[in-house]
Amino acid sequence: MTDLSGAAMLVDYLVKEEVPYAFGVCGHGILGLLDALYDRRESIRTITTQDEQAAGFMADAYYRVTHRPAVTYTSCGPGSLNLTMAVANAFYDSSAFMAITGNVPTSQFNRGPFQETGRHFQGDFNNVMRPFVKRTYQAPRPEMIPLIVSQAYSRMVSGRPGPVHIDVPLDVFVETADVAVPDPIVLRGGISWRSSGEPSSVRRAAELLLGAQRPLVLAGNGVALSEATQELRDLVELLNVPVITSPLGKGLIDERSPLSLGATGRNGPYAANEASRQCDVILAIGTRFDDRPTSSWIPGMTYNMPPTQLIQVDIDPDEMGRNYPPAVGIIGDAKLVLRQLIAELRDGADEARTRHDDWVEQTAVWKHKWAEALAPDQRSDAIPVRPERLVDDLGAVLPDNSIILADVGVHHNWLVQQLEIGPRAQFLQAWGYAAMGFGVAGAIGAQFAAPDRPVVAVCGDGGFLMTANAVATAVMYDLPVTWVVWNNNGYGSIKGQQAGFFGADREIATRFRKHGDGELISSDFAMLARSMGADGVVVERPADLAEQLRCAISSDRPTVVEVRVDAEVSPLATGSWSLPPLPGPPPNWSPA
Structure with missing residues (x-):
């Protein structure tokens, strides 16, 4: 020493x-x-x-x-x-x-x-x-x-x-x-932090899944933390069972897969909320059932538990049964418990797969009707740019291995609902505490973590201004991050809630307005980027959108793409979210 x-x-x-x-x-x-x-x-x-x-x-x-x-x-x-x-x-x-x-x-x-x-x-x-x-x-x-x-x-x-x-x-x-620095107990100490599920509980869970007529797998952030995406795919393909995710689990399964239904809750696509309402058994892995993915726990709005039987898998005992009573609760690591379940399910999987065909076909019908409802606005040439058009064009130009960060704001709702995440992409977001600025500055950390992958942050004009200094950091370290600034002249998500709960004519403090005449104002985000040494462009016409996004992502330069977005459009809703005692608005879309 x-x-x-x-x-x-x-x-x-x-x-x-x-x-x-x-x-x-x-x-x-x-x-x-x-x-x-x-x-x-x-x-x-x-x-x-x-x-x-x-x-x-x-x-x-x-x-x-x-x-x-x-x-x-x-x-x-x-x-x-x-x-x-x-x-x-x-x-x-x-x-x-x-x-x-x-x-x-x-x-x-x-x-x-x-x-x-x-x-x-x-x-x-x-x-x-x-x-x-x-x-x-x-x-x-x-x-x-x-x-x-x-x-x-x-x-x-x-x-x-x-x-x-x-x-x-x-x-x-x-x-x-005069003290020795110890050898690392984590990296080289031979200590395993993973724990398997209790075997009899795993067997009971497998029996429920094999006997289900309309089973559903719900994948949460715990699957990502356990690096269990392969095990998740293996199980759903073994049983031919549809998958929903929590919003924080978005991207855990290829969202272009026939078995992927999307994220649940107030901004979930129709198939995800409808399947979670109608299933008879749910295998929930690493998710805590907080209020937004569950439509504020309103019975029948996203979940019906009971009568739907819940198999809950989580590494944290505090989450077990917190918001819904499990028929089977398994405390353990997602990767190991999934492996245990796969081993238990193999003998009866063939019969179960065939029995699930009708259920999978029904969920495909729901997905198709939802896609038909979105398609016209995804092709819209309206000015300002429709949110659906921005999300669709962004999805079309994103490289397969992209890391996409969603900052906090109304754009986050649109991305969770409509941006498809492929098997090699990753979707990062601030969920539980929802801190504005995570997407803006977190993009730097993501680029340091994966220097060879494209990193794209989608952020609102409000959130971007809170931590725009991240652009200067990217310039310092020559990081080719792309920021897409969703400019709707204000705090759009709160504007929408204000209108929904209190009336559209009672807007106050949610738009950026000039004192005196009330005219909507905006910073010049492209110029702000250029002032820090990055590239900056403004997009106002939908026809320019895809090409400007493609050029920014491929430029190998830190770039801010400001898009003027229609602030008066809200996502279609197939779930809800209440703020007691204020009741949540009912869904505004269902298939004809």
């Missing part, structure tokens, strides 16, 4: 775990960590961002693409407080990164120094982070850091993944101790 600074111990452990990137913004409280990162710059790359929140979104998206965590660094005070939005966003979507925050020197605790969070307890940034992380740690002495960082890393990636937080006072970063 040899004397190492606290920062050196921390960074050395991260290098041993092969953490590739540290995203963040400098500050006096983090100077010691930056110095250690300088010494190890060949092993872990430090990425400078223009905003701490953006750094967190980048680390979040990096994990969603690679399932390997990165770290963030922020200084004490406002720098770390800026990060909390991104930490919460990752936590609620079960994404993982390690947030390292600097703090004031321990010798100044309780003296009210510059940027101390100390009104109620000294150096107390940990309680700020506590609701949004799997665990928060503070190191008051450098010799504590090796144990803390190894425990934090293990906690971060085990079970249901999530962010963790390590707070280090300035003096602890720079003071030394």
Whole structure:
């Protein structure tokens, strides 16, 4: 052993775990960590961002693409407080990164120094982070850091993944101790975090599936986290059973497959909601049945459980039976439980496949009628651009291996409902906490994660302005991200809810208007992009849309494509979403 600074111990452990990137913004409280990162710059790359929140979104998206965590660094005070939005966003979507925050020197605790969070307890940034992380740690002495960082890393990636937080006072970063940095228990420790389902429960689940007349598989984000997409495909093809997804699980199965029905809920396509209403058995894997995918749990709106029998598979016991009673509940890893189910189902699969033919044919009829309803507006030449036309043209030009990020806003509803995700593409979104800016800045993390894949972020004009600094980061690092700015002059999703719940004539604070005459106004997003060194174009005519999108994606340059979109059009609804005591609007479309 040899004397190492606290920062050196921390960074050395991260290098041993092969953490590739540290995203963040400098500050006096983090100077010691930056110095250690300088010494190890060949092993872990430090990425400078223009905003701490953006750094967190980048680390979040990096994990969603690679399932390997990165770290963030922020200084004490406002720098770390800026990060909390991104930490919460990752936590609620079960994404993982390690947030390292600097703090004031321990010798100044309780003296009210510059940027101390100390009104109620000294150096107390940990309680700020506590609701949004799997665990928060503070190191008051450098010799504590090796144990803390190894425990934090293990906690971060085990079970249901999530962010963790390590707070280090300035003096602890720079003071030394004669302590060995442990070998990584995750990367080389031989520890498996996966757990199989209880065998008798798996057998009961298989019996239910084999006896079902109208079975349905519901795939959630847990399938992605477990890297179980192949097992999902194997099971649905073995049984010839249709698949729906949660919105957060969108893209887990090729959405062009005859067995894929799309995502459920208020913005789900018709076939997904209708199948979930009419099925007799649902196998739900890694989804928590929150309010938006379930049409706010309104009986018969998306689900009928009971009488539909639910087989629920989840790694988190807290999710078991939270919102619907399972006929069979299996606590376990999605990949392993799917493998167990496939083994149990093989003997009876042939008979079940044949029995499911009529059910699959019925779902195909629903899909066809839905496609017919969408087609006219997907070809519309109206100005401003129809949302359906934008989504359809984007889908037509996206390369097969694209990573698509949907920021938060009304455009997200359209993408979940109508953008088809193929087997090699990936769809990332902020769901549980729905933090605006994830798509804008997360695109940078996705591009670092997959430098050879096209990355396209679709974001509203409101969300883009919140974190437009991500474009400057892309220019700094020569990242060919494409941002499609869905410009509808305001916060479109809330405008729609305002009209639906209170009346279209009561719009206030949801459109961007000039004070005085109320004229709708907009920033020039293309010029904004060019001012930061990126390319920028504006599209107003539908005839120009596909070619401008194609050129941007293939340009190998960071590019902003601003599209002027019709703000008065809402998606067809086959589900609902209520905000008690405000009742959700009823569906506005069903087949003739």
